[in-house]
Amino acid sequence: MLHSKTFVKKTRGGKVNKQVREHYLRDDIYCGAPICKVCDSTAARLSPTASTILVVDTNVVLNQIDLLENPAIDDVVLLSVVLDEVKNKNMGVYNRVRALCSNSLRRFFVFANEHHKDTFVKEMMKETKNDRNDRAIRVAAQWYQTHLGGAARVLLITNDRENKRKAIEEGISAETSKIFFPVILESHYWVQPASSEDVEMEEVEDLRPSKRKVIYAEHKPMSEITSGLHRGIYHQGKLRVNRYNPFEAYVGSESIGDEIIIYGRTNMNRAFDGDIVAVELLPQDQWHEEKSLSIADEEDEEEDVHLVPSSADDAPRTTNLGQGSAGDTNAVSSRPSGCVVGIIKRNWHSYCGSLEPMRMPAGSGGTAHALFVSKDRRIPKIRIQTRQLENLLDKRIIVAVDSWDRLSRYPSGHYVRTIGEIGDRDTESEVVLIENDINSRPFSSQVLACLPPLPWSVSSEDLANPIRQDLRHVRVFSVDPPGCKDIDDALHCTALPSGNFEVGEATMFIFNDFQLDIADVTNFVHPGSPLDDEASQRGTSVYLVERRIDMLPKPLTEDICSLRADVERLAFSVIWEMTSEADIISTRYTKSVIKSCAALSYIEAQARMDDSMKFIGLLPYPKACGGKIQNISSALFFRLMDPLTTDLRNMNALAKKLRSRRIERGALTLASAEVKFQIDTETHDPLDIGMYQIREANQMVEEFMLAANVSVADKILQQFSMCSLLRPGFDLNATSRQGQVVWRHPIPTREMLEPLLRTAAAVGLILDVSSSKALAESLDRAVGDDPYFNKLIRILATRCMTQSISVVGISVLQNIIIMGLAAPLYTHFTSPIRRYADVIVHRLLAASLGIYKLPSIFQDRPQLTSIADNLNYRHRNAQMASRASVELHTLIYFRKRYGIEGPVYLTPRSEKGGGEWFVDEQQQKIKKMDGSLSYSVLQTVRIHMEVVEPQPNRPKLQLTLT
Known part of the structure; x- marks a missing residue:
């Protein structure tokens, strides 16, 4: 059967063309149910004993993907119209749901309803695209009911009240995810999940004062945000929360050429780390300085709303700041500061952590409320509901965010699954992988x-x-x-x-x-x-x-x-x-x-x-x-x-x-505080720890790896300048043969090097950062009495460097040099077993030598750019996971021993005078307010080290001056 659609399309040149799109419909597409007596059972993916087959709509997939990934949910039909909508709205969710469909252990079946003659529907006059797709979903669900002849119940899962009403009127069994999923999950899990769209807040707000107060400003509508961006009133960027101070965030703004500081939960206005936000600048007299302070303990969050008045200020409780500290505007110049006025794109995903108990309200029927505390300090506490709170208090669990009402201090979410016991090494290692989005599943x-x-x-x-x-x-x-x-x-x-x-x-x-x-x-x-x-x-x-x-x-x-x-x-x-x-x-x-x-x-x-x-x-x-x-x-x-x-x-x-x-x-000859562990072959627990030693053999191999990467980069760039996968260097004055410069080069700015310069100046060193060579010579001259002094300075320099990123080919640049390597443009060639970037480079090199033709994907620049972006993302996450693994095993090793590196906590000593401490940014010192005691950066001190838990289930290595 052939269905055609005729329309006109205007080209970029202004020409109007008539186009005919043909849509072929078939009647031999299988339903995927083995209980079906009509379709070929060899193509079946659903369970042969299924009593209920679920047909889910688009919003359920987009907002309840965590629940769909739960092993308790099976026998699900995913319609092609739903997958197309999900793909257009959220590629991350689309990839996850496609993984469910390809997993042979799960019972998910894709039904091509848009190509079946009995389920395809035409768009009606004055019908919106969304209404047409909802109707197509209902038609497909009704077809399944008729096709299976009552052999199994077909249930449409939708969170759209109107869609549910129409389905029931048309004789289709329908239910919301909020009603259906908890019934299925109750026999498998202890936590009752909440719905993304129909979160009921009444039970939660019973814990509050009778008069609810507005805590956060209302988000601007997208039309107003778009208009404000065009007029320069608002500024768009990705919000990045400080890892050490969750009340301080930054939004990079191309429109003002600087980062905007967002200080305090109120100004963050319910934005999460990674959200694309619209920011409005505050009046200049309200601009803040960059605090450069780490919140000392985990008591930085306000307690639950029913325990703390809703009018309480949400600023973190830090130490008082004295003269010369971050609170002194004369010491550190003010930076552009702003507040979030709208969320353009959410970055919500699943988070790992544990629960804090909250009192159970009377008449709750066994349902308790709890605050979920993420392992990632940048994430605020999340409110969930649970039926068996006591069974989860000693578990690491995964929770997803559903919503954040402007009347609620905390976002609401739902439980996804349990990882394992808190403190168990395997559990904590799994948390590291999940938090950094590392795919550790077995190969299919x-x-x-x-x-x-x-x-x-x-x-x-x-x-x-x-x-x-x-x-x-x-x-x-x-x-x-x-x-x-x-x-x-x-x-x-x-x-x-x-x-x-x-x-x-x-x-x-x-x-x-x-x-x-x-x-x-x-x-x-x-x-x-x-x-x-x-x-x-x-x-x-x-x-x-x-x-x-x-x-x-x-x-x-x-x-x-x-x-x-x-x-x-x-x-x-x-x-x-x-x-x-x-x-x-x-x-x-x-x-x-x-x-x-x-x-x-x-x-x-x-x-x-x-x-x-x-x-x-x-x-x-x-x-x-x-x-x-x-x-x-x-x-x-x-x-x-x-x-x-x-x-x-x-x-x-x-x-x-x-x-x-x-x-x-x-x-540059840089350094790092990299450590190595001796691991027990049976228990995998750390037996010993030491600094990683770099030998001449390491440097020899690294030198020839670099030489190979440079040679290959030069070869493939000559042949394929627009599709090579490269690691660019930088030169502020570089010009290309075509007069264009690619500005994705991660150049360490003067501001990024400022911590290094201040530290060096505090110990009498003047570092020249005008060029890579000047900095290298300055570092060579930085020699102190302590033989470890020079390494410390180089470690600080390393931490100021930016991470190199892969970019898709560029016009050949002149006078380019890579910061730190002093090498021309280079690529990844030497590690194809462990890096996909090297696989791409091998293909390019072979094609440049005439051995093979270039695969067609290299003609698709947007797709190649997308691959490069993913490789940069995965590379960054792999680095973060490796560091988190080192931190975890350091905690395991030092539970009954002493540590090596971490933040130092200043404890009052009666014999040394009382008072608060403050940070002197100019002199790079920490001082007592009464001037009785001070410590300078890079000063040798005696410390006590131990693993502590200032907040339950968040162990960390604490260093205390003695």
Whole structure:
């Protein structure tokens, strides 16, 4: 059956074209129910014993996705009209609901109602798009009732009262999610969820005074916000809440070229971290200074409304500020300050945390109210209802936000699920993953079906392939952290007869071609395949203290694609010819077959290099067989001069020269307080903790990783300037060949470096930040009496740097240099096992060499930009998850021990005088108000360290001056 629609469309050039859109309708689309006697049961996804089949409308999917993800909810029909609406309104929810449909363990079925002749409906005259879609949903639900002939109850779930009324009038069983879901969930969970749209506040407000007071200003309607933005009255941006002070937030505004400070819950006006908001500037005499204060304990939130008068000020309770503190306008200049007048786009999602008990009102029928406290301090407390409060008080749970009324101090939400016991290591690790949106689910059967069977080995066809060079005779080796299994890069360094060196890097190659040779590893990750889609979504592997969450399945990461020792593997190689002074004469790229001779750890590689260095003056390499060797054992001689050790020494010498050259150009030598744990293999609890040591072996590998990334970036940018995935450097005066500069470069501004400058000035150091080279030289001169002093300064400098981001290709820029690296434009090439960005770069490089055609996705710039944005998001979240994992295991380790780094809490000491403390921003000191005592930044002090819980279920490492 053919349905057509004719309409006219005006082109950009002003021409009017007549267009005809044909819509083919079918009568053979399956219903997905195995109890159906008409449709093919092999296509069934619903339960064969289903007594009720749910048909959900768009608003239920958008607002109750957390409930739909609950395992108690099954046998759900998702109509194509609903999925189309959800996709247009919220891609995040769309991806989640599609994941439910593809999950073989869940009973979700997609019915193409828009293509079935009995369920397709035309839009009627004067009927809105929304009304038409609601009618299509009712028609599909009614068709299911008739089609199944009473074999199962078909129930339409809708939160639209009018839609429900019409459905019942038409003989369709219908119910709201608020009524239906709690009945289903009651036998599975203890918490009664609230509805996103029909949240009843009467029970909650019973706890308040009889006269409810307005707490927050009403949000402006979108029409007024749009008008205000155009007139410059309002400013749009993303609200970012201070991690250490949840009452202070920032909104970046392009219209005023600065960040707007939002101080206090009242001015935040119910906005959450990550919301896109409209902000109105306050009068200049009400502008605030940046407080730079951390709320000392978790008693910063007001207690529940029924315990605290609703008129109470919602500002945080901090220490009094004295002269020279953040409260002194002469000390720190005022910053633009404002208040939120409207929410343009919400960033609500599920949050992890625990419950605070609240008293149970009389006649509540067992239902208690509780405040949910998120692990993320930036999130306000959330009010929920529960039937068995006592059973949840010692649990980590997930709660989603439903609404935030302007008469309520706290948002209302509903319970999603329980994670586990508070304090349990596995539970707290799961919280880390959820809070950072890390996908740790097992790979689906569709993804695993893309992998070749094990055992896998290089075939004769691979060796005979003319595009692949046989490099198995080359002495290739890898250098990685101890116990590394996902080895994605290897090195070789060969002395040439000319006196130059051939230096190469081989990365595991997972580029996809369009050939059909199934024995080739390049078929592992086809563009658009389930494996490729999964890797694109995950973006990166995530490294926690006790586990690794892979971007790709383990058969690839630890076997087929891992460049293990004594195993033939396919690779993509970058090969340079270098002089003894590390000048690059030529560079070539090739797909290859390699066989690594050794998989060394950094410690093992360093031991070989140190062993050689010790005797380098005694035994020059050209005279290695001279008489001086006679007094050294043959085993030691073999260790000193074996080919692998010689290659390491030569490569390290070249790396030092490359590094020295970068330092001359202004590369920064930064530092971090990175720690490493020794983990119990059985319990996975931390046994020991120490600072991570950087050796020459680490720097050697890093230098050649950087060199490869720079070379590949240059190659692919020459060929594909508009679709390359790059990491841009910066130069404020850079101009492009086309006169355009991409301003997505994350440049550390003077304001971002101000904390470093103030700290340095407080100890008598003057740092020059006019350029990367000037800053590097200043850091080299920053030497104190304490040998750790210089490292502390470099750690502070590191924390002022911005994170690099991936961007889709740009016009070739001149005079670009990357802050910190002093290197030209670079890309990600060296880690395709754990970074999807490298997979894209491998595809680009192979296409630039003429090995394969460029996949069609690279012609879709918006889609490629979307992928790059997701990769940046996933990379950032992976970093945050790794840091949170370190913090968690630090708490576990120091529960009965002492700590190393954290905020210092100043406790009153009678013998040292009383009074409050304040922060002197100018002198970088903390002082007693009476002047009896002060401490300066970077001053050596004695402290006591312990794990404390100032608020239940929020343990932290506390440092107290003694």
